[in-house]
Amino acid sequence: MSNKNVLITGGTKGIGFGIAEVLLSHNYNVVITGRNQQGVDEAISLLGKISGTGKILGYACDVTDLPSMTEMMDKIHQQIGKTDVVIANAGIGHFGSIEDLTADQWQETMDINLTGVFNTVKASLEDVKEKQGYIITIASLAGTNFFAGGSAYNASKFGLVGFSQAIMLDLRKYGVKVTTIMPGSVTSHFNNHVPNEGDDWKIQPEDIGQMVLDLLNMNPRTLPSKIEVRPTLPK
Numbered sequence: 001m002s003n004k005n006v007l008i009t010g011g012t013k014g015i016g017f018g019i020a021e022v023l024l025s026h027n028y029n030v031v032i033t034g035r036n037q038q039g040v041d042e043a044i045s046l047l048g049k050i051s052g053t054g055k056i057l058g059y060a061c062d063v064t065d066l067p068s069m070t071e072m073m074d075k076i077h078q079q080i081g082k083t084d085v086v087i088a089n090a091g092i093g094h095f096g097s098i099e100d101l102t103a104d105q106w107q108e109t110m111d112i113n114l115t116g117v118f119n120t121v122k123a124s125l126e127d128v129k130e131k132q133g134y135i136i137t138i139a140s141l142a143g144t145n146f147f148a149g150g151s152a153y154n155a156s157k158f159g160l161v162g163f164s165q166a167i168m169l170d171l172r173k174y175g176v177k178v179t180t181i182m183p184g185s186v187t188s189h190f191n192n193h194v195p196n197e198g199d200d201w202k203i204q205p206e207d208i209g210q211m212v213l214d215l216l217n218m219n220p221r222t223l224p225s226k227i228e229v230r231p232t233l234p235k
């Protein structure tokens with residue numbers, strides 16, 4: 001069983017939290033992040049109840065801040081060692097016609113969804129190269145299907161798919177795998193959504209967690225580089 005070290009950006013809720021639950025129950029050491037200490041502490045106290053031999057750590061660390069990400073990696077090294085698996089998951093969405101979308105909303109979307117993933121990869125790159133590890137980015141079907149009101153989100157996720165595929169080609173010669181997962185609708189707190197009974201038709205966060213676990217268990221010689229996943233039944 002595992003005890004490998006996994007960093008999940010944005011693990012305080014939603015998809016990142018679901019991935020953390022599944023990996024902890026399979027004995028990975030899991031580090032989660034979020035933007036504020038209270039959110040991290042609350043998630044850690046819930047994740048701490050999961051049985052398994054893995055440790056759970058958490059940091060308030062904004063993915064838009066590369067020096068903070070690097071500082072966090074140093075702390076992780078001291079506490080549990082180098083990182084084997086990086087899940088670049090943190091993301092947000094601003095939606096609305098280009099007539100209404102503000103420059104601040106555009107910039108925040110790019111800073112978190114795109115530059116945030118760049119920062120995450122840069123801060124952890126030496127670790128995953130040394131460990132012949134795994135980088136998984138959480139993009140979206142919005143990274144291939146555009147829609148009205150999606151200009152900022154679509155641009156960030158189209159960009160993220162391109163970034164992920166390019167670094168997959170950069171890093172495979174080191175035995176480092178990069179996969180981008182492109183989910184459709186997942187039950188989460190995305191865009192201030194409050195999970196409710198009407199969400200039953202959607203993918204659940206732990207389903208993405210199971211997908212991540214399956215990828216990590218795949219034979220080292222095989223690399224699924226881009227995965228689209230959607231609810232089986234349409235709404």
Ligand SMILES: NC(=O)c1ccc[n+]([C@@H]2O[C@H](COP(=O)([O-])OP(=O)(O)OC[C@H]3O[C@@H](n4cnc5c(N)ncnc54)[C@H](OP(=O)(O)O)[C@@H]3O)[C@@H](O)[C@H]2O)c1
Pocket residue numbers: 009010011012013014015016033034035036039040061062063064089090091092112116138139140141182183184185186187188189190191192
């Ligand atoms: N839900 C869907 O249907 C869906 C579909 C396709 C793709 N996705 C993608 O899945 C990813 C996760 O979203 P979700 O649906 O799980 O949404 P969510 O429930 O709102 O969770 C977002 C997570 O990202 C963290 N986060 C946001 N900005 C951050 C920053 N600057 N630095 C560090 N952490 C940050 C949040 O932490 P705090 O709030 O505690 O800071 C939270 O843990 C996103 O990239 C999203 O685009 C979602």
